[in-house]
Amino acid sequence: MAMVKSPLGDAAQKITGETLQGALVDLLDLSLVGKQAHWNITGRHFKQVHEHLDEVVDLARQYADTVAERAVAIGVNPDGRVRTLADRTANPQLDAGYITDDKVVAAITDVLAQIITRFRERIAATEDADPVTQDLFIGLTAELEKQHWMFSVQH
Template sequence: MTPIHSPLADDAHKVVTEALRDALVDLIDLSLAGKQAHWNVTGPRFRTVHFQLDEVVDTARKHADIVAERSVTVGSPADGRAETVARDSQLPRLDAGWVRDDDVVATFVGLYDGIIARMRQRAHDVEDADPVSNNILLDAVEELEKQYWMWQAERA
């Protein structure tokens, strides 16, 4: 027996659940990538990049929480377990160890490029099925695109 009943029709629920599940995995993995790079960045721009990575983590965690809460609100348990993220994430893996500041910047430009494209597609996919989830995903895209711009400016 499901304790939370979805306010969405079955077909809409399926589309929304998949989009939110995949968005949650991407956002959790983005926060983990941000922390991994934050701890190991080196180079002349260490301090700037180090603090910029804090913003990555804060934004990703904030939106992951909003996405997870929307998922349970529409009747689908959120799954942010490490094994789920490791198995399902579409983000490229970061190498272990020290990483130069220039490499961090290039890596995060690439990470944001991919995650934004996937988040925009998810927002599009749920637009008719659930405008509320669409709005949540678009809010995340807005902040991710701002950070993407900042990473690109860092590289310019």
């Protein structure tokens, strides 16, 4: 069995691996919450919000892959299994069924705000442990904050 030797020391690898795993859970769950809203949205602003949700889903999926690959690059196995997501997500979940566009906008704004808070914590946690991962988190947080802004102004 091949193993990836980490370029980080044990302590830095542990801290960075934990932050990457938390980020992976956040991003995979965001993509699922976004798709759930995308499929079930109703209301006057359906088309605009429906299409905007796809932007968030695409962003989350792209960065989930980047985060997972970074974990492997430092010798940590990412865990994106459904059970792991269900057990570890901190994101609020949408109700089942149709959801009006105003409730979708409010919910996605809230989910993004919570994820951004955790990403800012990850930025701080990786400052000394792994500046490369910190840089990844900084870029991703900027994109999440942009999406948060775009949703928040639709209230």
